[in-house]
Amino acid sequence: MTNNRSWIPYLLILPSVAFLGLLFVVPLVQTIWLAMSDNGMPSLANAERMVNDINFARSVRNTFLLTIVVVPVQLCIALVMGTLVAKVGRGRETILWIWTIPLGISDLAAGLVWLSILQNTGYFNSALFGLGIIERQASWLSYQTPVALFLAIAIAEIWRGTAIVMVIIVAGLNQVPKEFREAAEIFGAGPWTRFWRITLPLIRPALQSALILRTVLAFEVFAVVYALGGRNFPVLVGEAYYWQNQNQNYGVAAAYAVLIMIISLAATLVYLKAIKVDPERLP
Amino acid sequence: MKRLMSFGILASTVLAFASPVLAQTVFVSTQLRPIEEATVVREELLQDVGKVDYVVEEPPQFAVRMEAERQAGKHTVSLVGALHGELSPLADKDQLEPLDDLATKLAAAGMPQSVLDLGKLGKSNQQYIPWMQATYVMAARKEALEYLPAGIDVNALTYDQLIAWGKKLQEETGQPQIGFPAGPKGLMARYFQGYFYPSFTGGVVRTFQNADAAAGWEKLKELWTYVNPNSTNYDFMQEPLAAGEVMVAWDHVARLKSAISASPDDYVVFPAPAGPKGRGYMPVIAGLAIPKGAPDAAGATKVIEHLTTPDVQLLTASRVGFFPTLNVQLPEDLDPGVALLAGAVTATQASKDALISLLPVGLGDKGGEFNKVYMDAFQRIVLQNEPITDVLKAQGATMTKLMTDTKAPCWAPDAKSDGPCPVE
Amino acid sequence: MSSQAMTAQTTTDTNTAGFVSSRRWLLWSGIAALCAWVLVPIYLVALGALGGRQGVYQWPKTGLPTGISIDPFLLFLRTEGVVQSFLNSLGAAGITVALSIILGAPAGYALARYNFHGKDSYRLLVLLTRAFPLAILALPLTVSFIRLGLYDTIVGVGLIHTVLALPFAALVTQGIFLGVPKELEEAAWVFGCTRVQAFFKVVVPLALPGIVATAVFAFVISWNEVFAASVLTVRNRTLTAYLLTVLSESPMHYRFAGGLMLILPSVVFIFAVRRYLFAIWGISSK
Numbered sequence: 001m002t003n004n005r006s007w008i009p010y011l012l013i014l015p016s017v018a019f020l021g022l023l024f025v026v027p028l029v030q031t032i033w034l035a036m037s038d039n040g041m042p043s044l045a046n047a048e049r050m051v052n053d054i055n056f057a058r059s060v061r062n063t064f065l066l067t068i069v070v071v072p073v074q075l076c077i078a079l080v081m082g083t084l085v086a087k088v089g090r091g092r093e094t095i096l097w098i099w100t101i102p103l104g105i106s107d108l109a110a111g112l113v114w115l116s117i118l119q120n121t122g123y124f125n126s127a128l129f130g131l132g133i134i135e136r137q138a139s140w141l142s143y144q145t146p147v148a149l150f151l152a153i154a155i156a157e158i159w160r161g162t163a164i165v166m167v168i169i170v171a172g173l174n175q176v177p178k179e180f181r182e183a184a185e186i187f188g189a190g191p192w193t194r195f196w197r198i199t200l201p202l203i204r205p206a207l208q209s210a211l212i213l214r215t216v217l218a219f220e221v222f223a224v225v226y227a228l229g230g231r232n233f234p235v236l237v238g239e240a241y242y243w244q245n246q247n248q249n250y251g252v253a254a255a256y257a258v259l260i261m262i263i264s265l266a267a268t269l270v271y272l273k274a275i276k277v278d279p280e281r282l283p
Numbered sequence: 284m285k286r287l288m289s290f291g292i293l294a295s296t297v298l299a300f301a302s303p304v305l306a307q308t309v310f311v312s313t314q315l316r317p318i319e320e321a322t323v324v325r326e327e328l329l330q331d332v333g334k335v336d337y338v339v340e341e342p343p344q345f346a347v348r349m350e351a352e353r354q355a356g357k358h359t360v361s362l363v364g365a366l367h368g369e370l371s372p373l374a375d376k377d378q379l380e381p382l383d384d385l386a387t388k389l390a391a392a393g394m395p396q397s398v399l400d401l402g403k404l405g406k407s408n409q410q411y412i413p414w415m416q417a418t419y420v421m422a423a424r425k426e427a428l429e430y431l432p433a434g435i436d437v438n439a440l441t442y443d444q445l446i447a448w449g450k451k452l453q454e455e456t457g458q459p460q461i462g463f464p465a466g467p468k469g470l471m472a473r474y475f476q477g478y479f480y481p482s483f484t485g486g487v488v489r490t491f492q493n494a495d496a497a498a499g500w501e502k503l504k505e506l507w508t509y510v511n512p513n514s515t516n517y518d519f520m521q522e523p524l525a526a527g528e529v530m531v532a533w534d535h536v537a538r539l540k541s542a543i544s545a546s547p548d549d550y551v552v553f554p555a556p557a558g559p560k561g562r563g564y565m566p567v568i569a570g571l572a573i574p575k576g577a578p579d580a581a582g583a584t585k586v587i588e589h590l591t592t593p594d595v596q597l598l599t600a601s602r603v604g605f606f607p608t609l610n611v612q613l614p615e616d617l618d619p620g621v622a623l624l625a626g627a628v629t630a631t632q633a634s635k636d637a638l639i640s641l642l643p644v645g646l647g648d649k650g651g652e653f654n655k656v657y658m659d660a661f662q663r664i665v666l667q668n669e670p671i672t673d674v675l676k677a678q679g680a681t682m683t684k685l686m687t688d689t690k691a692p693c694w695a696p697d698a699k700s701d702g703p704c705p706v707e
Numbered sequence: 708m709s710s711q712a713m714t715a716q717t718t719t720d721t722n723t724a725g726f727v728s729s730r731r732w733l734l735w736s737g738i739a740a741l742c743a744w745v746l747v748p749i750y751l752v753a754l755g756a757l758g759g760r761q762g763v764y765q766w767p768k769t770g771l772p773t774g775i776s777i778d779p780f781l782l783f784l785r786t787e788g789v790v791q792s793f794l795n796s797l798g799a800a801g802i803t804v805a806l807s808i809i810l811g812a813p814a815g816y817a818l819a820r821y822n823f824h825g826k827d828s829y830r831l832l833v834l835l836t837r838a839f840p841l842a843i844l845a846l847p848l849t850v851s852f853i854r855l856g857l858y859d860t861i862v863g864v865g866l867i868h869t870v871l872a873l874p875f876a877a878l879v880t881q882g883i884f885l886g887v888p889k890e891l892e893e894a895a896w897v898f899g900c901t902r903v904q905a906f907f908k909v910v911v912p913l914a915l916p917g918i919v920a921t922a923v924f925a926f927v928i929s930w931n932e933v934f935a936a937s938v939l940t941v942r943n944r945t946l947t948a949y950l951l952t953v954l955s956e957s958p959m960h961y962r963f964a965g966g967l968m969l970i971l972p973s974v975v976f977i978f979a980v981r982r983y984l985f986a987i988w989g990i991s992s993k
Contacts, residue, residue, distance in 0.1 A: 028844065113970075257839060
């Protein structure tokens with residue numbers, strides 16, 4: 001890109017950098033200092049406190065488990081949605097609209113939605129009861145049913161979070177030139193081969209942004225978990241929230257926040273390396 | 284689309300500049316938060332005291348806000364209403380106006396000195412004015428009484444009897460019917476501090492890891508086999524009671540009230556069970572305080588005076604289920620649900636083996652971590668089935684550190700201490 | 708998209724008629740199942756919101772709209788503070804939209820059109836805002852906000868929500884500007900337009916739909932944010948912040964009514980921009 005007026009881009013990004021600097025970087029640095037200090041001295045006391053807490057190991061495990069289960073499922077559903085909708089002519093917009101609705105639903109609301117279904121007197125139990133599968137109200141969200149609780153949270157997260165992946169993937173699929181597919185068909189490639197060999201590699205940039213965005217958000221899951229399982233299913237952001245609010249210990253809360261940031265950044269780097277986007281295809 | 288956007292921008296600008304400078308007394312409260320109760324406060328309790336803006340806030344946000352206002356030195360809040368334990372960190376940071384004049388007046392108007400003294404929070408000046416009081420009781424649906432083993436008086440229940448009852452309920456109804464508010468916003472920590480520990484060990488901190496405590500935890504594990512596993516999701520027992528998920532529950536009176544007031548004929552309310560050392564119980568006090576630097580201290584004082592008049596105190600009791608701090612007689616024609624709760628409170632206080640347990644004092648902003656010690660022990664021992672002695676030892680060490688850090692002396696029922704309360 | 712439908716048509720035409728109809732059937736049942744997956748939970752929470760106190764405790768539930776009325780929802784709407792906080796939410800979201808477009812779009816343009824030192828650092832900064840749970844920043848921010856007089860104002864909430872929406876706006880507008888062929892802009896320069904004129908006459912009209920969609924996303928982000936809004940306000944609550952404080956301890960049917968109230972506007976917003984939704988993620992539409 002030719003340009004001799006090299007100050008222009010800086011002028012363009014300056015307002016946003018100044019804004020983020022003031023309202024994000026400054027408090028961020030304050031928070032990191034809070035995590036890494038004790039009574040004004042640098043110290044790892046908060047990190048130690050965090051690691052030795054009884055819920056630390058569980059919250060790390062749960063967060064990762066949830067991410068590992070939820071993100072791939074969301075990706076698959078999104079790919080299925082993208083493939084299905086590509087075959088539809090009329091009504092496409094309406095279908096896409098319906099599928100995108102959860103995009104605008106906050107985690108608070110999504111938690112409430114699934115609570116209404118999965119609570120003891122909820123619709124799920126009613127349906128099972130109606131089908132004669134259970135004889136009385138069963139509880140799915142208690143500490144005694146960790147697998148059911150995990151599934152419930154995963155389902156709610158999948159319900160809420162698939163839309164964003166779908167939007168990115170469908171946008172990516174739209175850009176795959178149809179000549180590629182036609183050419184592949186002429187050479188006799190079956191639908192699977194076409195999908196794996198042609199479509200998937202071509203939507204790599206979309207895949208990459210979808211995965212990064214969704215994974216980072218998955219590490220920050222909280223409100224849905226809180227609505228459904230309370231503290232039966234500790235997750236990292238939830239622990240940070242409890243340390244800040246219930247226990248009033250801002251240092252440990254900050255330590256959790258820093259840990260979450262490190263994990264998210266690491267995951268992003270992994271995706272950037274693992275799904276190489278051909279620079280030629282980048283604009 | 285464009286019009287929608289410009290409308291949004293316009294609307295926001297208008298709103299941003301139109302938000303008027305309110306000449307109102309801002310009253311932030313961590314109590315009486317649920318919509319229905321807050322409406323009662325706004326429309327009935329605060330009716331004749333001029334312009335008061337009643338804002339409800341959860342305890343965590345309340346703490347963050349007060350801390351932030353203190354650090355910044357600018358105040359919007361003129362009056363706070365919060366629990367004893369939530370006000371104590373504020374008093375520790377010297378954030379509350381002394382209210383000794385008001386206290387003197389109220390003492391003359393019939394507020395018991397013992398109650399007023401709680402409002403000093405261990406300091407020489409009056410930090411807050413006791414506003415309302417409450418305690419914790421047990422409630423059961425009447426049909427649960429059919430399963431009560433013969434010869435048991437529900438008003439003088441012991442832990443062994445509660446276990447026998449729970450067992451019979453479970454065997455005959457097919458599901459565990461006892462419930463505790465052990466959810467994230469439940470008050471289960473208070474159960475340990477005010478009921479479980481005093482009843483089994485006669486103490487709260489000193490006796491945290493002794494043999495009596497270990498025996499008590501054994502009993503609790505036995506009891507817990509008859510407790511609905513959803514208990515770790517329950518915050519307010521009135522909902523599972525009303526929904527029929529549990530038949531017997533322990534909770535704060537205000538958190539049982541809506542179920543019981545809705546159908547007072549379906550419930551019995553009775554004191555919490557007694558252990559080997561007595562029938563522990565914990566009175567709860569909510570207080571009113573004026574933060575230092577309050578923009579409208581005069582208005583706030585007026586509101587405090589209004590809320591502590593006998594009429595308003597009685598109205599509070601009948602409408603929201605918190606009992607007066609003034610020494611006034613509850614009227615006969617009280618809401619029947621509140622009357623049931625009040626009856627159980629009186630029965631608790633009057634029972635021969637009653638053992639009062641006070642709210643923690645001197646923990647400052649470590650109240651949350653103090654609760655966590657008990658809830659962690661509960662989680663590990665009862666839910667995760669870890670060996671009792673190991674857990675108590677580990678949690679006892681945390682408790683010792685907490686007490687040394689805060690230098691909090693023992694409070695009742697623990698024997699007085701010189702210096703920080705020791706874990707024995 | 709019609710071309711894709713036609714491609715599908717030609718593929719299926721070569722097969723036998725029975726196979727075609729069974730494939731069609733499979734396609735549409737898949738689509739219907741996925742639509743139901745999205746819609747049924749919303750329908751059920753609406754039932755909860757309209758069913759009142761009795762509906763919540765009813766067992767077993769039928770899932771049919773019996774015994775519902777609009778009254779519980781109206782009662783909820785009439786509760787003190789709901790309408791005001793609804794307006795506050797609109798205000799904060801309006802500020803968020805305006806600021807994130809005004810600040811974010813130029814940055815997006817710079818990312819799309821120029822190579823410059825620090826481009827990657829800028830991207831990293833943007834990513835950081837997404838990787839850090841904002842709720843934790845509440846305390847330091849609250850203190851500075853009180854000093855600046857922004858505490859408990861809609862502007863303050865709008866500023867914080869802009870922190871959330873701005874990086875998003877920058878990245879998305881980058882995609883949009885990439886979608887506007889550079890050649891068109893260069894052609895405008897050739898015909899004597901200044902850079903600024905070329906931008907407003909050529910680029911903006913082409914990018915407008917995408918920018919509008921970005922605006923709506925910023926709106927939704929602000930609309931749904933809970934924690935920062937609830938810490939930074941006392942009286943001027945946004946709807947989510949208001950709901951968080953009153954709902955968590957209110958009866959179930961109130962909570963469901965609140966949930967419904969949060970969902971409905973976003974359904975409308977998404978409907979308004981459904982056409983542009985997929986354009987905004989277009990990384991390159993050559």
